Amino acid sequence: MQIEQPQTIWFDTRLEKKYIDQFIAEEDIEASTVNQTPNSKSSQSNRISEKENAVFRYICGYLTPQQQIVHSVVGFVLIWCIYGASYYTFNLSNYPQQYSIMTSTFSFLGSWDSERNPKGWYWFTIGMILSFFVEIPLLMYVYQRLKHVDLKLAKVSLVFWFMGVCxxxxxxxxxxxxxIIFGKIKFTDIHTLVAIITFLSLLVGAPINGALVAYDRPGSCKKIGKKNMLNHRCTDICIGLINAIFCISLVFCGLGQLVGKIATQSIKNTIWSFPLWENVVIFTLYLYLIWFPFTLPRRTDGICPKQRLSTSFKKISLDQIQLKTDLSRTWFQILNSKKVNSRNAANLLEHISDCEEVEDLLSYQAVVVLTIIAEMINNNQNSAEMKKTLKEFTKNSNELWNWEQTLKQCII
Structure with missing residues (x-):
């Protein structure tokens, strides 16, 4: 049998044990309850558990790139349609005067004051609240990838971004x-305070994200990889440009505030206009939130084990439950350095040889390697012997796989 050229396979030893055990348990339940009636209490509880787990994974950013794109497009299109409704009612309330970024702040759309938007201020509130729920999964999606570059900086960035969206x-x-809310405190006082917190938090978080990507650019490809990533020079330039616009806009917002207190007509319609730069900041922020996750590698490091394996099996018929169970069990046992069921490992070769256009974990040669490693574990061979055997294997098959990196990320 001719061994096909493998695609690059990424071994990840950071799989949490709770997810591993949970996945194996779910696969066992799925295999044993295929013929059960859907009305049974156990199947209902399993479905509820799966739904809760799916919601948790979604909120925590365990999205595929395709899911992230759909989430961003649908979410932000809906948000800006809502803002559009607020813009329309603002113009109706102030006719013949129209909304202008030179004279009206973005917040005017959400003010029920008679001279602003008394007829449709609530659209602005709905849009802001919806933005919170749309942005949280995106922030976690970014974190799940950037944490492989520098975990501490990724956490710092996530904290500031989370403060900003809150x-x-x-x-x-x-x-x-x-x-007036109470005493002498007005709605606009709290609004101004939380708006400042939003801008300052994002002012810190955005450059950190850009710096992490620039540090781990695909030219070195040491952490988050380069598969399907955009040209890194273009990415670095765009991230730097957006961050620069964001920071400069905030500076001009502050200067405009100091020079004219934003209400002075003498600075409106000029470069010192506070409404102008506040609108630029907001538009840049939304552009950043839409564009930045899209530039990240299409790696699945941020996907939990079950979703990772489900993606790998996307070209295999769904009725091959036993194959999925055998592969996942063998893989997880190898990661945990446990005894491997030799029957499962051997039967995988026969299953995989009949599959066409398989990828990642289902690659024929990947299973060969897993089988070799499994046998070595069962025979209690040490790391040096394992490494030597794998090198000999690749030498004989004339493959160009980078085993040094693979072994470091595997069980050695």
Whole structure:
């Protein structure tokens, strides 16, 4: 049998044990309950558990690139349609005066003051609150990938971004209106405070994300990989440009505030106009949130084990439950350096040889390697012997696989 050229396979030893055990248990349940009636209590509880797990994975950013794109497109199109409704009602309330980024801040769309948007201020609030729920999975999606570059910096960035989107949520809850909440405190006072927190938090988080990608550019490809990533020079330039626009806009916002207190007509319609730069900041922020996740590698490091294996089996018929169970069990046992069921490992070769256009973990040669490693574990051979055998295997088959990197990320 001719061994086909393998695609690059990434071994990841960071799979949490709780996910491993959970996945194996779910596969056993799935295999044993195929013929059960859907009305049984156990099947209902399993479905509820799967739904809860799916929601948890979604919120935590365990999305495929395709899911991330759909999430971003649908979410942000809906958000800007809502903002469009607020823009339309603002123009109706102030006719013949129209909304202008030179004279009106973005927050005017959400103010029920009579001279702003009393007829449709609530659209702005809905849009801001919806932005919070759309952005959280995206932030986690970015974190799941950038944490492989530098875990501490990725966490710092995530904290600031999370503070920013939470403050953005409060921006929608406390519109820029002059109504009094209690005492001398007005809605606009809290609105201004949380808006400042939003901008300052994102001012820190955005450059950290850009720096992590620039540090691990695909030219070195040491952490997050380069598969299907955009040209790294273009990526670095665009990230730097967007970050620069964001930071410069915030500076001009502050200067405009100091020079004219944003209400002085003498600076409106000029470069010092606060409304101008506030709108630029907001538009740049949404552009960043849409574009930045798209530039990240299409690697699946951020996908939990079950979803990772489900993706690998996407070209295999769904009725081959036993094949899925055997492969996942063998793989996880290897990662945990446990005894491997030799029958399962051997039967995989026969199954895989009949599959066409398989990829990643289902690659024929990948299973060969897993079988070799499994046998070595069962025979209690040490790392040096394992490495020597794998090198000999690749030498005889004239393959160009980088085993040094593979072994470091595997069980050695």
């Amino acid at each position: 403050a953005q949520f409060l921006v929608g809850c406390f519109p820029d209106a002059n109504s």
